[in-house]
Amino acid sequence: MNSLAKTIPEWLEVCHLDDLVMGSGVAVLVKGKAVAIFAIGSNDFKLYAISHKDPFSNADVLAHGIVCEGNGVWTVASPIYKQHFRLDTGECLEDPTVTVNTWPIRLRGNLVEINTSDEVS
Amino acid sequence: MKKQLVVIGNGMVGHHFAEQLMSSAAATEYELRIFAEEPCRAYDRVHLSEYFDHPSKTHLQLGDEDFYSKHQIQLHLAEPVTKIDRDVKKVISNSGEYVYDILVFATGSYPFVPPIPGNDQPHCLVYRTLEDLDAIQASADGAAHGVVVGGGLLGLEAAHALKKLGLESHVVEFAPRLMPVQLDTEAGTLLRRKIEDLDVGVHTSKATEQIIEGQDKRLRMCFNDGSYLETDLIVFSAGIRPQDKLAAEAGLTIGQRGGILVDSHCCSSDPHIYAIGECAVWNHQQFGLVAPGYTMARAALAHILDDRSTQFSGADMSTKLKLLGVDVGSIGDAHGTSPGALNYRYADELTGVYRKLVVSEDGKHLLGAILIGDNSFYDTLLQYALNGIELPSSPEMLILPSSTGEAVSLSSSALPTEATICSCHNVTKGNICEAIDQGAISLADIKSTTKAATGCGGCAAMAKSILDSELEKRGVHVDKSLCEHFHFTRQELFHVVKVEEIKTFDALIERHGKGGGCEICKPAVASILASVWNEHIHEPAHVALQDTNDTFMANMQKNGTYSVVPRIPGGEITPAMLISIGEVGKKYNLYTKITGGQRIDLFGATLDELPKIWEELIAAGFETGHAYGKSLRTVKSCIGDTWCRYGVQDSMSMAIRLENRYKGLRSPHKVKMAVSGCTRECAEAQSKDIGVIATEKGWNLFVCGNGGMKPRHADLFATDLDDETLIRYIDRVLMFYVYTADRLQRTSVWMESLDGGLEYLRQVVIEDRLGLAKELESRMQHVVNTYQCEWKSALQDPTKRKRFRSYVNADEPRRARIEMIEERGQMIPARQIAEEEYS
Ligand code: SRM
């Protein structure tokens, strides 16, 4: 673990800015969990972290879906059965009873961090 | 008190007038009174002959049963008006007198019976009303033979009716040919032959001098040339005369050849009296069709209601009908009497087809036309004539037979919005489109909302084709926009990309779209960009546009792993190559299967394994098979004359050549091909988008077939092509498809959506009608020249390669929580994926 993670325990460094793909997603492993990280918008981009696991197929694939915008809401379409999940809340548009996990995420310098304190507690 | 509006005559036009008044806002200001000479209310005279098929008077009745009572119209049936007193503004019948503020004549016309001595005996009849038909029916009882005097439209219809009543039927015409008003000599001669073939006797250039008692039959007609014809009944159909007696007696101005003279508001010489329909003459012309009568009714009503919008300014007298089962059509200036008019003529005496076009001096506009034998040409020609649409550079195409036997049709989209489709009810294409916008989805809806096709019925086919094409336009995707981000079709975007040389999605959405894009527009635009510019799909500008399969150049399977499909052109593979596939499969523990497309699929690779697997495959000489792309899949082949004793060409080499040529092409949907070495068709080429079958002389090309959800056999497109022509045609077909198809539209659906379908595609590809052939070929050549194996280039570029990490922060990927089990010696995903242990 690096020094950042030590000083602010709930924020974990997960990858480097260069690892991200603008307009799309990448997957990271955080404490054994697969998390999908999206960077939306080119210069003034915004980061999102949601579960990588698609609850409909149980496969780890969400980071590799297409990112969509509809009425200002950003979603990712699962590459398997194509359901849309909101990047901000994790809610499934096709089936509101299904929500995937989301995590707070931020950029510090060139490092991407997510906050896992919810699960730590 | 309400204004008193009196109409004399409850025929087709009088009824239309009543309907129009009742649907106007001013309906309540008037008390409407209608006098009818006939004993039953208005009926459809145009379809009078159907009375013999359905002998019920209500069948032909116009409007709803309760129309008159519902609107409190005073309808005086069987009560003809006998006199008009204009000084006190009264109409007088046998049973009363009625005042009017406004009077409308809609008395129609009466059949003209030539002044032949003896024309008033029993069994000398006319053909105009239901009662006339009752009389004919009664006379036909016990008769064997009938004659119609008059070889015009109505005469021939009457002859048909006599035939249907079981009589031997004859037509006697004074002029030297049938339908002298509508047809020229050639057409008249041809029609005569066709009608004689149907066992109807035709006697032209015959003037009847007298009718006397017959010897063998009831009557004898004596002609001026000394000959005679015996018959049991005679129907006079020698033209109509305006029913103007009452008006003349009342002192209204009458035209030189009869008829109540009216102005363009249908107003007579008395400003309180109008005349509409066949009893009126405008510009010294009587209009013996229902559509002009309806226009007159609307013009008169508009004037009465003080609305100057509708005027009567003459009418189109074009007609089409089936006479005794023979199609006859006449449009506009059929005789070519306009100054400088030129003719095109096509005649086929064998099948009895004749078509003539009369065009303006400069060849740009259609003035008139005559059709015998096939009215499928009528609607298109009429639209050219009525709407002044500029003719194509070779107008003869419009009447020449095409190889498919279908008439060239003017697509409904080529018609201007203001084009009149239904002249009976003055319905334009725009009105029909509005009705569709408001939810009409069937011809019945169109009829009830616009009234189109409820008059003479002649426009029904045209109305239907507009409905169909407009529905199709809105149809499945009501909105043709690609998605909420682009209000363009794929084809439009394709043009924009090309014309404006746009190279990235961001530039396109910024200039022509809105928002952030979605799973519909991103891959569609990516495919367009790839078709036009052919850049690597992993360029940073394109990478986020692709669906997973394209992003990772492999198809994702149900458990999140990927499949690997190397290209095996034509299905031909050396044992050494086969072994190297086997070795890769073994090393990475991949499930291996021969596909339905004559190649091999390796399943179960993780993201991070993909580059390693491909590295090895590429080293062994393989290339990507594009199994993930909307692109060329396989060119299936049979072994052809290489081994097969029946093969007539080298189908193997051709299949490999085709596969290598088109392997990089991005297209609206996947494309499959096959080449068979003889007609036994072992490669099933006729089920492919592009199918090639060897012949003794070369290759037959089939296009636009597919298997899948809705199988369709391919159509034969061209025969006996040499190798180079074959490739040229395929280049053009495919590029034209890439240019114009909608997203995810396979070639079959695309071709069927083209106006003119296969024939149009032939014209574009073979005849180069759009002058596009060279461009299509050079575009294709560009794609061929810039081909790169995407996997090879991805592997060479470290940043692209970086994408293939299962987790960007962990070097050691795991076979990510996907449980695999063994089946028949290979690994497959467990039938049920186990729940994650820690969630
Ligand atoms: C592997 C294969 C089945 C097999 O085990 O043999 C296969 C597998 C798939 N087919 Fe297929 N099709 C395969 C031959 C066919 C054939 C037969 C043929 O090509 O001769 C057909 C019918 C012929 C046709 O397309 O005209 C066929 C009709 C489809 C369709 C329906 C297309 C349609 O127009 O209706 C789809 C769905 C689609 O493309 O939208 C489809 C889609 C798929 C997908 C891509 C579904 C998906 O999204 O996962 C499958 C994944 C392939 C993979 O991972 O590699 N596959 N598929 C065959 C691969 C052939 C190859 O070598 O490329």
Ligand SMILES: Cc1cc2nc3c(=O)[nH]c(=O)nc-3n(C[C@H](O)[C@H](O)[C@H](O)COP(=O)(O)OP(=O)(O)OC[C@H]3O[C@@H](n4cnc5c(N)ncnc54)[C@H](O)[C@@H]3O)c2cc1C
């Ligand atoms: C067999 C046949 C086939 C036809 N086919 C076609 C076709 O295919 N296409 C086409 O466009 N046209 C066709 N026509 C012509 C079409 O029917 C007429 O153009 C149309 O009916 C004219 O309408 P109208 O109201 O002017 O006259 P009519 O329909 O004749 O109505 C006039 C009415 O006024 C009544 N009347 C007359 N005098 C008096 C009076 N003094 N008091 C009260 N009532 C009176 C008459 O009895 C009659 O009922 C056909 C006609 C016939 C007979």
Ligand code: SF4
């Ligand atoms: S198609 Fe027939 S002839 Fe041609 S190769 Fe196959 S089997 Fe032989």
Ligand code: FES
């Ligand atoms: S043109 Fe007569 S019904 Fe339309």
